[in-house]
Amino acid sequence: RVSLDELLKRSEIVSIHAPLNEKTKNLIGKEELDLMKEGAILLNLGRGGIVNERHLANKINEGDLYVGLDVLEKEPIEEDHPLMFVRNSDNLLITPHIAWTSVEARKRLIEGIYENIKNFVKEKR
CATH class of the missing domain: 1.20.5 (Single alpha-helices involved in coiled-coils or other helix-helix interfaces)
Structure with missing residues (x-):
């Protein structure tokens, strides 16, 4: 068993399939995203709100993280959501809660x- 920080540092692919609760809300924020390897893939197929989407958009814009999301904190996504303005959109795939x-x-x-x-x-x- 390893800590979340160690898992994020070592993994090339991180796939989240967790429920949203007090322990998992904003589980993945700026500090956790910064731990991930360059070129890593982050998938959230669990629940929106586990990954801080504002920090995620910033990390994608840095160009060293690939992201697949099937869930968002608020669905449908709003026009002014930070993920709608990601410059490195080739690094982001959002599906409409169909996993x-x-x-x-x-x-x-x-x-x-x-x-x-x-x-x-x-x-x-």
């Missing part, structure tokens, strides 16, 4: 809904 939409995930969702409806109907009889 869950694999074929497997959709199948599990449909099966879960089916089971919930079936159990609901069974209990009403």
